Amino acid sequence: MNALLHQVLSGxxxxxxxxxxxxxxxxxxxxxxxxxFAQGELAMFATYLAWTLIQAGVPYWGAFAITVACAFVAGxxxxxxxxxxxxxxxxxxxxxxxxxxxxxxxxxxxWIWTYTIKPFPSPFPSQPLFxxxxxxxxxxxxxxxxxxxxxxxxxxxxxxxxxLAMRAAAQNPESSRLVGIxxxxxxxxxxxLAASIGAIAGMMVAPTVFLEPNMMGGILLxxxxxxxxxxxxxxxxxxxxxxxxxxxxxxVGAYVxxxxxxxxxxxIIVGVLVVRPSGLFGRVHVTRV
Amino acid sequence: xxxVPPVTTAPRVPVADAVAAPxxxxxxxxxxxxxxxxxxxxxxxxLVAVVVLLALACALPFFIANYRIFQLTLALAYAIALLGxxxxxxxxxxxxxxxxxxxxxxxxxxxxxxxxxDWPYWATIPVAGVVCLAAGFLFGLPALxxxxxxxxxxTLALAYAxxxxxxxxxxxxxTGGVQGIVIVKxxxxxxxxxxxxxxxxxxxxxxxxxxxxVGWNLLRGRIGRAMVAIRDQPVAAxxxxxxxxxxxxxxxxxxxxxxxxxxxxxxIAVQFVAPDSFQPFLSITLLVGxxxxxxxxISGAFWGALFIQFVPNVxxxxxxxxxxxxxxxxLLAFMYAMPFGVAGFVQxxxxxxxxxxxxxx
Numbered sequence: 072m073n074a075l076l077h078q079v080l081s082g083x084x085x086x087x088x089x090x091x092x093x094x095x096x097x098x099x100x101x102x103x104x105x106x107x108f109a110q111g112e113l114a115m116f117a118t119y120l121a122w123t124l125i126q127a128g129v130p131y132w133g134a135f136a137i138t139v140a141c142a143f144v145a146g147x148x149x150x151x152x153x154x155x156x157x158x159x160x161x162x163x164x165x166x167x168x169x170x171x172x173x174x175x176x177x178x179x180x181x182w183i184w185t186y187t188i189k190p191f192p193s194p195f196p197s198q199p200l201f202x203x204x205x206x207x208x209x210x211x212x213x214x215x216x217x218x219x220x221x222x223x224x225x226x227x228x229x230x231x232x233x234x235l236a237m238r239a240a241a242q243n244p245e246s247s248r249l250v251g252i253x254x255x256x257x258x259x260x261x262x263x264l265a266a267s268i269g270a271i272a273g274m275m276v277a278p279t280v281f282l283e284p285n286m287m288g289g290i291l292l293x294x295x296x297x298x299x300x301x302x303x304x305x306x307x308x309x310x311x312x313x314x315x316x317x318x319x320x321x322x323v324g325a326y327v328x329x330x331x332x333x334x335x336x337x338x339i340i341v342g343v344l345v346v347r348p349s350g351l352f353g354r355v356h357v358t359r360v
Numbered sequence: 361x362x363x364v365p366p367v368t369t370a371p372r373v374p375v376a377d378a379v380a381a382p383x384x385x386x387x388x389x390x391x392x393x394x395x396x397x398x399x400x401x402x403x404x405x406x407l408v409a410v411v412v413l414l415a416l417a418c419a420l421p422f423f424i425a426n427y428r429i430f431q432l433t434l435a436l437a438y439a440i441a442l443l444g445x446x447x448x449x450x451x452x453x454x455x456x457x458x459x460x461x462x463x464x465x466x467x468x469x470x471x472x473x474x475x476x477x478d479w480p481y482w483a484t485i486p487v488a489g490v491v492c493l494a495a496g497f498l499f500g501l502p503a504l505x506x507x508x509x510x511x512x513x514x515t516l517a518l519a520y521a522x523x524x525x526x527x528x529x530x531x532x533x534x535t536g537g538v539q540g541i542v543i544v545k546x547x548x549x550x551x552x553x554x555x556x557x558x559x560x561x562x563x564x565x566x567x568x569x570x571x572x573x574v575g576w577n578l579l580r581g582r583i584g585r586a587m588v589a590i591r592d593q594p595v596a597a598x599x600x601x602x603x604x605x606x607x608x609x610x611x612x613x614x615x616x617x618x619x620x621x622x623x624x625x626x627x628i629a630v631q632f633v634a635p636d637s638f639q640p641f642l643s644i645t646l647l648v649g650x651x652x653x654x655x656x657x658i659s660g661a662f663w664g665a666l667f668i669q670f671v672p673n674v675x676x677x678x679x680x681x682x683x684x685x686x687x688x689x690x691l692l693a694f695m696y697a698m699p700f701g702v703a704g705f706v707q708x709x710x711x712x713x714x715x716x717x718x719x720x721x
Binding site: 105106108153156157162163164166167168170171172173174175177178179180181182186288289292295296299328330331332333334336337340341344345348 | 449510524
């Protein structure tokens with residue numbers, strides 16, 4: 072029983088990471104109805120940036136802030152320069168552009184920082200908090216940060232004019248344009264925010280999986296699974312989905328075998344898409360013929 | 361009554377019309393700029409070109425080193441996989457980021473049959489194809505409900521899961537786990553005075569010719585038109601009586617069959633299969649191949665195969681990461697500047713040099 076509890080708790084911790092990446096995916100999906108395959112590699116690249124800063128002697132939280140800011144700028148730049156031209160192109164062209172971004176960031180990271188595995192520091196103490204024996208303080212800390220990010224996003228979208236403008240631009244671009252919202256820039260801001268969230272997720276996951284160019288491959292899949300499970304157009308659902316996938320993945324890994332962890336993601340993705348394509352909390356899409 | 365055209369053929373005519381009709385301008389961006397029609401009948405000069413190329417391909421292995429022959433053999437196997445992926449993605453518009461998984465299934469089928477059941481190498485190829493046809497058809501059935509992006513996500517998950525599945529303990533007895541399987545290189549039959557590499561080259565070339573003729577016939581006929589119609593106008597295709605579900609999952613199956621045969625040929629040429637040879641990036645390599653070669657084009661498979669076989673060899677000397685950086689840059693450049701790939705580019709250059717406009721097909 073204790074072992075199961077332990078698995079569930081550390082599942083929740085990794086679920087927090089998946090939830091953050093899923094949230095980033097959902098943000099871009101809501102704004103542009105596209106799924107960003109390069110999300111994980113962007114996060115990985117940002118994490119390398121943080122690692123370089125920390126190696127150069129910048130204190131952890133300073134490096135954290137700089138990385139999040141850089142990721143934001145990079146996200147905006149990518150939307151304006153690379154994604155813009157294919158905005159209205161067929162899906163295949165968009166997917167190919169995202170895959171191109173994925174391999175470019177992956178290989179750039181390998182080129183600059185080599186493929187050797189690097190340890191990444193955790194900002195949290197190495198002793199478990201409150202004398203508990205179930206969950207490490209890094210796991211607790213990263214869960215807390217995930218939830219804090221979620222809360223901040225909620226406040227931003229719900230209570231600020233800019234957040235309202237971004238929601239409007241995503242829901243009804245034409246009307247938004249008529250009332251003076253610069254829709255193109257709102258999309259770019261969405262990309263920036265998603266890249267920042269991804270960067271935070273990368274920095275939170277790096278201490279447990281170690282830093283290397285392919286570290287986000289599996290995580291991106293779990294995030295996809297989480298986002299689809301919760302509903303690709305529902306931020307709250309995506310977060311819950313991320314947590315569920317984290318727990319499932321850990322429990323299956325412990326009791327069935329770690330070799331099947333990625334297969335769990337595959338089964339969840341195909342299962343959800345076939346049985347309930349809109350996810351738990353997503354809107355059902357109706358196509359007009 | 362005699363003036364009325366026969367009823368049975370009437371519904372078929374609009375399909376051809378719909379396919380031949382120009383694509384609306386706004387939809388014509390990027391990918392749709394690829395040649396929209398299925399291949400037509402071979403004109404005489406095409407036939408001459410094919411025969412000359414085939415003669416060249418047969419003569420080539422007698423003039424180059426064994427190692428180069430081996431590389432060309434791998435490129436030919438890739439070309440088969442690329443044609444399969446192009447049927448699915450280029451012609452039918454279903455995006456697969458997981459064809460490396462079917463490539464792996466084909467390779468493992470051949471290796472296991474040779475290693476555990478002592479089958480001769482040539483007999484494993486059709487079995488690998490049939491196994492992948494079934495696997496692809498089964499994966500294609502749920503995939504029917506997935507459109508565009510979702511299919512891409514699901515197939516990407518398949519690509520990531522495949523190496524892990526191959527390592528699983530329950531099938532370790534068959535697959536050899538992480539170690540993989542080593543197979544024996546076949547000798548040329550009938551006492552032919554050629555090297556093993558030369559024989560394998562001809563063996564793969566023969567399969568390639570058969571599969572390309574079959575694929576070309578499939579794509580230029582009714583089925584090919586149905587596939588393109590589903591890609592461009594799914595609703596209209598359905599309204600005209602195309603069984604879209606059947607065509608889509610059958611396309612998935614046939615496309616997996618091509619990938620599986622390519623995987624089996626690759627395994628026999630390399631004499632080794634292991635889970636780590638089938639990383640998710642293999643699937644992305646195949647996607648790179650069809651984009652560079654030319655979406656919805658048959659000759660594009662060769663350009664793409666040469667690209668993914670030889671460009672990494674050159675770029676490798678620069679850095680381990682360089683091939684992938686190049687792949688990425690090429691993908692972006694082709695999507696923006698040459699969405700019809702090398703094959704489309706060659707076609708346009710040829711059209712410019714040709715004086716007379718193309719006659720009626």
